[in-house]
Amino acid sequence: MADARLEQVCAGLSFPEGPVAMSDGSVIVTEMFGHCLSRVAPDGTKTTVAEIDGLPNGLALGPGGLLFLCNNGGAFTPLHLGEYLFPGEFDPDAYIGGRIQTVDIASGAVTDLYTHCGDLPLRAPNDLVFDAHGGFWFTDHGLRHHRTADRTGIYYARADGSHIEEVVFPVDSPNGIGLSPTGDRVYWAETHTGRVFQRTIASPGVLAPADPLVPSVLCGLPGFQLLDSLAVDGEGNICVATLVNGGVTVISPAGEVIDFIETDDRITTNICFGGPDMRTAWITVSSTGRLMRMQWPRPGLKLNWQ
Numbered sequence: 001m002a003d004a005r006l007e008q009v010c011a012g013l014s015f016p017e018g019p020v021a022m023s024d025g026s027v028i029v030t031e032m033f034g035h036c037l038s039r040v041a042p043d044g045t046k047t048t049v050a051e052i053d054g055l056p057n058g059l060a061l062g063p064g065g066l067l068f069l070c071n072n073g074g075a076f077t078p079l080h081l082g083e084y085l086f087p088g089e090f091d092p093d094a095y096i097g098g099r100i101q102t103v104d105i106a107s108g109a110v111t112d113l114y115t116h117c118g119d120l121p122l123r124a125p126n127d128l129v130f131d132a133h134g135g136f137w138f139t140d141h142g143l144r145h146h147r148t149a150d151r152t153g154i155y156y157a158r159a160d161g162s163h164i165e166e167v168v169f170p171v172d173s174p175n176g177i178g179l180s181p182t183g184d185r186v187y188w189a190e191t192h193t194g195r196v197f198q199r200t201i202a203s204p205g206v207l208a209p210a211d212p213l214v215p216s217v218l219c220g221l222p223g224f225q226l227l228d229s230l231a232v233d234g235e236g237n238i239c240v241a242t243l244v245n246g247g248v249t250v251i252s253p254a255g256e257v258i259d260f261i262e263t264d265d266r267i268t269t270n271i272c273f274g275g276p277d278m279r280t281a282w283i284t285v286s287s288t289g290r291l292m293r294m295q296w297p298r299p300g301l302k303l304n305w306q
Helices: none
Strands: 007-010 016-021 027-031 036-040 046-051 056-061 067-071 078-081 084-087 099-103 110-114 125-130 135-140 152-158 164-171 174-179 185-190 195-203 217-220 226-232 238-243 247-251 257-262 268-274 280-285 290-295
Touching: 016 056, 016 067, 016 268, 016 280, 016 290, 027 056, 036 056, 056 135, 067 125, 067 135, 099 125, 125 226, 135 174, 152 174, 174 238, 185 226, 195 226, 238 280, 247 268
Parallel strands: 056 125, 125 174, 174 226, 226 268
Antiparallel strands: 007 290, 016 027, 027 036, 036 046, 056 067, 067 099, 078 084, 099 110, 125 135, 135 152, 152 164, 174 185, 185 195, 195 217, 226 238, 238 247, 238 268, 247 257, 268 280, 280 290
16 A cells, blocks of 8 residues: 555656656656656646657756756667556667767757767666766666676766766666765665665775675565665665565665655656755656655755756
8 A cells, every 4th residue: 555645746657767856846757658858847737848769767967957868778668558557678679779868958959978888888778876076877777688688887977978987897787876975885776686786986986896795785675576766865775666566665874674665556666855855755656657746754865966
């Protein structure tokens, strides 16, 4: 049963993801199968920000007031099962290649920022988070098709398009990514393993060497639970959207599950925080195409450039 504190703000979205809380109280979301970015006003009305070729996934505000977009290039096809919409199989004929793009909110202009890391093409960028130095970390979820599945990486890139580097390899279907309140730790969630990982940041875009005696796994969820995007709250807890179980799992910096907020949609994909006190949580429940809102038990962490 869904948490009674959850309130529906907008319905009729075509697999919403990547919510970004804006200063005027609106939220900009990606509509993955709508091939667009949409702004949802506090009263639930929706307007189009930009049309997107490929499939828009994660989204973040960055320098210059631009939106930075993870475009998976067409990693999925829409799968309708009754009233529900799911990500279906990969169609190579519809795939345009993964890319990081910028979006001008006022004009809707979309510009490719990165399509490759050196000679390595980006496969299916999924989510990103900015640090305080003008750079961002992002995940490449990779492609799965018939008998093959990519092994991909965690990347760091500059917002001005001048540098991109694969920092962690290999990882398995990385999805959500976030930073600790002090910016000294990066977290990412792997969808299919149901695990959240952590690494210490030594300097912008550089990780401290991994200790082979100290696992980088922060937490693994039991049973069949898949993980999607995440946000970090002001106390450093990792709030990760949880598929199949349908909700948001809250994990402490020590790796303990301290809370679970249940929704009524097994494909709960994203959470972000906003509002004057950062206590408003915006949650995308994607198979039913809705944006939800609730007062969160703890203040969220204000993102860089938010």
